[in-house]
Amino acid sequence: IAGITQAPTSQILAAGRRMTLRCTQDMRHNAMYWYRQDLGLGLRLIHYSNTAGTTGKGEVPDGYSVSRANTDDFPLTLASAVPSQTSVYFCASSDLPGQGPSEAFFGQGTRLTVV
């Protein structure tokens, strides 16, 4: 089934530990994104990538890093987790807009708790 897959689905992580959230899509979309969703704040963009080999910072990039070695994968790394990074993380992908708006497809989310 085509789509976008995230792993793990949930994780409890000790503060100070390093963690990589995985995201893979098989739709051959150029663009990929990481969002975090917090109550009352909605979805906020962490990092994005318009094409393999390039990445950019979103609204809340501090404490996170990403890489885009190929079209399909877009891992998000927390180098040293802090409790404020407790959130639900969504990965998404889309084609870059051409003639019109392009739909973003989301993974099922990763619920991360930093203790």
Next chain:
Amino acid sequence: RKEVEQDPGPFNVPEGATVAFNCTYSNSASQSFFWYRQDCRKEPKLLMSVYSSGNEDGRFTAQLNRASQYISLLIRDSKLSDSATYLCVVNRAGGGNKLTFGTGTQLKVEL
């Protein structure tokens, strides 16, 4: 000021009612507009794109007013299954497809 603003609700309506959600955006250079639906503890999914001339998809009608920087979603004949959070989404001009989300409006349709 948030880039995309929505009334968080909740909107509690009886089945069969008509309900309207509004959204305002601050960046006049925004080019593309969407409504996404998010069910509890699930990922957001595209409900419909919003076009300048307005568009309809079954019971759902979306309107865009660029002059007022205002987007609306109208749901007619509400169903229990319409209960969800509705996210207003704006695509800023330039730099790829960086979608900016409103915080969402919660709808509860009741018997």
